[in-house]
Amino acid sequence: MSRTKKSDGENSFELSLETLEKTVRELESGSLSLDDALSAYERGVGLLSRCRKLLEVAERKVALVAGVNEDGEPELAPFDDTATIDRDASA
8 A cells, every 4th residue: 555645745544544553552562751652642642633534534525326316327325424333233
């Protein structure tokens, strides 16, 4: 999978997530000094926020094809963003 930067200088979701995972591993290792741990935590919070925003944008772009109308045009339905486990529990 390619991990390139976008033309506007923003990191891709995949790179942001990879960096967040690395930061979490560093924090969990317990090897960082307090100052370094606080700095890493702050970076992690920013990365988490960025990942969530990118996912929200992607979810809004997703549309499900619900069928075809009489003109042969696809009928789109909004994406159901409820987690499967939540949907199954409420059914």
